[in-house]
Amino acid sequence: MDDNSLTYELTEGVAVITFNRPELLNALGHPHAKKFLELLDRAVDDGARALITTGVGRFYSSGGDLTTNLDLSDIGEPMERLWNPLSEKLMNLPIPVITAMNGPAVGVSVSLALLSDIVIAEPQGYFLLSFANLGLIPDGGATWLLAKSIGRQRAMNMIMLAERLPVQQAYEWGLVSSVVETGESLSxxxxxxxxxxxxxxxxxxxxxxxxxxxxxxxxSESLKIERVLQKQAGASHDCAEALAAFAEKRKPLFVGS
Structure with missing residues (x-):
C-alpha cells in the first residue's frame, strides 16, 4: 500500500485524515482500513480534540477497492477483522468527528461519512449503496445508520434500488448537516x-x-445512562471552569477534562 494513500495532519488540535487515491476515486482496500484504524488511535494519542475525514479529488471515496483479490468463500472475514472495528472506533471516538464530503460517497464510505457527528457536503456529491448490484449487502453499519436516520422505507429504497441520493435530498432527509459551495467543505x-x-x-x-x-x-434506560454520564460531566474541570467563568463574566477556557 502507498503510504501516502491515507494522510494525516494535526493543526490547532484538529486532526485531518484524508483519502488520497484520486486516480482510483479514493477506493479503500483492506490495508487502508488497517491504516485508518492506526490513524484514529494516533489522533487520540496526539491529543487531537476534533477529527475531520475528507478526500482528494472528485470523490470522498468510491468505497471498497474491487481491484484487490476478494475471497468470496468468506467475504465477511475482513469485515469482522478490519471494517467492523473501524466503524466501531469511529462511532466511539472520544472526540467530535466531522466529514468534509468533497464529492460522492459510495459503498462502505457511506458508512464512514455518516458515522461522523457533522457532515459538510458539496453540491456535486451523492450517496450510493451499490451492493445489491454485486449480490451483496451494505457493510460498515450502513443499514443501522440509515434505518435510524431516515427510516426503514427510505433506507430500503436506497439499498435495494441502488440509486444515487443527491446531497441536497440527503440534507432534506437529515443525513447531511449542511451543503456548501464546491471546494469549500474542508475549510x-x-x-x-x-x-x-x-x-x-x-x-x-x-x-x-x-x-x-x-x-x-x-x-427509561436512556434516562439512567444520562444520569451516569451527567455525574462524570459535572465532576469535570471544564464544568467547574464554565461555572466560574459565568460568575466572573468571562469566556471559559476548556481543557477537555
Missing part, C-alpha cells in the same frame, strides 16, 4: 472543528455516548 469543516476543539471535549465525548445510548435503548 468549513476546519472552522467548525477548531470551534469544537476549543470546547469541552470531555462533554462532547459524553454527548456522543449519550446519543448512541439513545439510539440503542428505550427512553
Amino acid at each position: 468549513v469543516a476546519r472552522e467548525i472543528a477548531r470551534k469544537l476543539a476549543k470546547g469541552p471535549t470531555l462533554a462532547y465525548n459524553l454527548i456522543r455516548q449519550s446519543m448512541l445510548a439513545a439510539l440503542e435503548n428505550g427512553f
